[in-house]
Amino acid sequence: MASAASCDPSAVPFTLLGALLTAGPAAWPACVGGGRAFLRDYAQRGTNALLWAGLLAVTWLLLLRVAALLRLWALGSRIPGPHALLADPGLAAVLRTGGDIAGFLSKLHDSYGPVVRLWVGPSQLLVSVKDPTLVKEVLTKAEDKLPLTGRTYNLACGRLGLFVSSFVKVKSTRESLKIFLNEKLTVGAGQSSFKIFDTVMDRISSINSKDSLDSRSLSHHMAFNIIGATLLGDAFFDWSDAVTYEELLMLVAKDGCFWASYAVCPFWNPSYRRYQNLCAKLKILTEKIIRKSRDKKSSLRHFDQGSYLKSKGAVKDSKIGVLDETMAGQFFRGAAQGPLSSEEEICGNIMGLMLHGISTSGNLIDNILTRLVLFPKLQEQLHVEIVSVCNGSPELEVDDVLRMQFLLATVCESARLLPAGPLLQRCSLQHDLTLGSGITVPAGAILVVPLPLVQMDASVWGNDANQFNPHRFLKKDIDLGAPKGSNGINLFTKLVKTESFLPFGSGSRACVGQKFVILAISMLIANLLRKYEVQPHPSMSREMDSGSSHFNHLPNPNIILTKRRI
Numbered sequence: 251m252a253s254a255a256s257c258d259p260s261a262v263p264f265t266l267l268g269a270l271l272t273a274g275p276a277a278w279p280a281c282v283g284g285g286r287a288f289l290r291d292y293a294q295r296g297t298n299a300l301l302w303a304g305l306l307a308v309t310w311l312l313l314l315r316v317a318a319l320l321r322l323w324a325l326g327s328r329i330p331g332p333h334a335l336l337a338d339p340g341l342a343a344v345l346r347t348g349g350d351i352a353g354f355l356s357k358l359h360d361s362y363g364p365v366v367r368l369w370v371g372p373s374q375l376l377v378s379v380k381d382p383t384l385v386k387e388v389l390t391k392a393e394d395k396l397p398l399t400g401r402t403y404n405l406a407c408g409r410l411g412l413f414v415s416s417f418v419k420v421k422s423t424r425e426s427l428k429i430f431l432n433e434k435l436t437v438g439a440g441q442s443s444f445k446i447f448d449t450v451m452d453r454i455s456s457i458n459s460k461d462s463l464d465s466r467s468l469s470h471h472m473a474f475n476i477i478g479a480t481l482l483g484d485a486f487f488d489w490s491d492a493v494t495y496e497e498l499l500m501l502v503a504k505d506g507c508f509w510a511s512y513a514v515c516p517f518w519n520p521s522y523r524r525y526q527n528l529c530a531k532l533k534i535l536t537e538k539i540i541r542k543s544r545d546k547k548s549s550l551r552h553f554d555q556g557s558y559l560k561s562k563g564a565v566k567d568s569k570i571g572v573l574d575e576t577m578a579g580q581f582f583r584g585a586a587q588g589p590l591s592s593e594e595e596i597c598g599n600i601m602g603l604m605l606h607g608i609s610t611s612g613n614l615i616d617n618i619l620t621r622l623v624l625f626p627k628l629q630e631q632l633h634v635e636i637v638s639v640c641n642g643s644p645e646l647e648v649d650d651v652l653r654m655q656f657l658l659a660t661v662c663e664s665a666r667l668l669p670a671g672p673l674l675q676r677c678s679l680q681h682d683l684t685l686g687s688g689i690t691v692p693a694g695a696i697l698v699v700p701l702p703l704v705q706m707d708a709s710v711w712g713n714d715a716n717q718f719n720p721h722r723f724l725k726k727d728i729d730l731g732a733p734k735g736s737n738g739i740n741l742f743t744k745l746v747k748t749e750s751f752l753p754f755g756s757g758s759r760a761c762v763g764q765k766f767v768i769l770a771i772s773m774l775i776a777n778l779l780r781k782y783e784v785q786p787h788p789s790m791s792r793e794m795d796s797g798s799s800h801f802n803h804l805p806n807p808n809i810i811l812t813k814r815r816i
């Protein structure tokens with residue numbers, strides 16, 4: 251009887267707590283294995299419980315994913331667009347062949363109205379918006395960038411606080427950069443600032459000794475010097491590695507988007523490894539020039555203390571704190587007050603700005619130079635304006651450029667006709683967007699604004715919408731921002747057609763460099779046209795004949811810079 255009682259398996263505790271409350275393994279029945287059996291059993295039950303919990307969690311996540319997908323399909327199908335569900339074949343063909351995406355979207359807008367949806371894949375919805383009022387709403391409400399944009403910069407530049415998808419993460423760095431760039435303009439106002447142009451002009455005259463210049467490479471070279479010197483100070487000009495740095499930037503910019511489009515980076519692919527090597531070299535050189543810029547600053551302290559203090563006053567109320575005039579890294583450090591202040595991130599931000607700023611500014615300069623070659627009368631008119639505003643003064647200042655309305659109009663018209671890319675891209679990662687028209691765009695959808703359609707919309711810009719005509723920016727109802735006080739830079743604030751003029755985007759993620767770059771490029775062109783006449787090389791093809799003004803896709807002319815007799 252005693253042995254039957256001791257073999258009662260129910261005497262073995264079921265839980266660890268039960269075991270602790272009993273007298274311990276010594277008291278458990280030997281016939282079921284005693285303490286060892288309990289522990290084995292306990293481990294088995296624990297493992298099973300963990301597996302069940304894991305299974306339930308995965309099932310729950312899958313259910314959430316399926317629910318999100320069903321919701322995306324349900325909301326997406328309510329937006330007008332072609333029927334193709336899994337992936338639109340027309341869009342896939344355009345993306346595959348690198349065709350004219352704006353032209354493709356134009357046809358869809360003609361058929362389906364101002365908001366069109368397209369399926370890029372079963373879980374990727376693209377929504378194109380063309381109507382100016384809705385565009386404004388989208389650009390204000392959708393505060394995030396596509397994850398691909400963040401990945402592209404991240405892959406090339408490492409950790410950075412600019413260009414990342416989430417607006418929350420980018421906000422403070424945006425603010426500090428804006429202050430830094432405005433500071434450049436403020437310091438310049440009323441003084442002989444923007445000295446970088448003297449050096450850029452010297453460089454131009456040195457390379458001009460060649461027979462002719464390729465407009466595109468010359469433009470990118472000028473952009474490289476302007477952005478580099480702006481961010482890194484004068485140290486940038488006597489940097490022996492500058493040529494290598496410029497070449498590396500071009501190579502990295504070329505392939506960045508392609509490699510970022512992989513969900514898992516193909517580290518086994520030799521071409522990808524080569525790309526990574528280029529990025530690593532670029533990073534080393536960026537670190538080097540940042541160090542050089544800091545050294546130069548501490549040894550020379552060449553900037554004007556008076557204007558520096560004045561500019562400090564201009565940002566006194568800002569949470570960002572004191573700004574350092576010559577060393578870009580300081581600005582990002584100032585902005586961060588926390589995780590954004592790491593050296594790695596400063597380097598990443600500078601690399602990102604160089605990549606973005608050089609390609610966009612280079613394209614705009616190239617675009618303007620080509621127009622000057624195409625339209626000799628335009629060049630003549632600009633020269634007359636520049637000479638009359640300068641009135642014999644050898645120095646060109648920011649305030650002078652603000653008075654050159656026709657020059658500013660030429661820069662804007664060039665940016666209108668040939669934007670940096672065909673699409674502005676946004677998304678709202680967390681929330682659905684309900685537009686005024688009653689359409690709801692689900693969270694995570696890719697929102698695009700086809701810039702050529704908006705900026706060349708005949709109903710807004712008139713029948714000559716696709717012709718180059720800077721005078722349209724000089725009409726009475728459009729004010730490019732006359733100087734109001736010494737730092738009155740009010741470009742575009744009164745431009746009535748702001749929703750249809752978006753080369754720099756708009757809303758919460760608008761380009762931080764827009765005012766700076768418009769003035770910098772205008773200043774460059776003013777300096778150039780004062781000294782040189784831009785002419786086509788005689789070998790240039792007939793398509794450059796100035797009789798034709800339909801060049802939205804401009805050729806890359808060989809140009810000659812002929813020194814003017816002053």
Ligand code: HEM
Pocket residue numbers: 389395412413414420424427477603606607610611612614669670674675676753754755756757758759760761762763764767
């Ligand atoms: C002609 C030259 C330039 C063009 C055409 C241009 C154009 C653009 C465009 C279209 C965007 C996206 C805007 C949006 O989604 O609404 C952008 C973003 C940005 N641009 Fe520019 N840009 C130029 C030069 C510069 C320069 C010189 C800088 C600074 C040195 C700069 C800094 C930025 C930054 C930081 C962003 C990202 C803002 C964010 O992620 O929130 N850009 N730019």
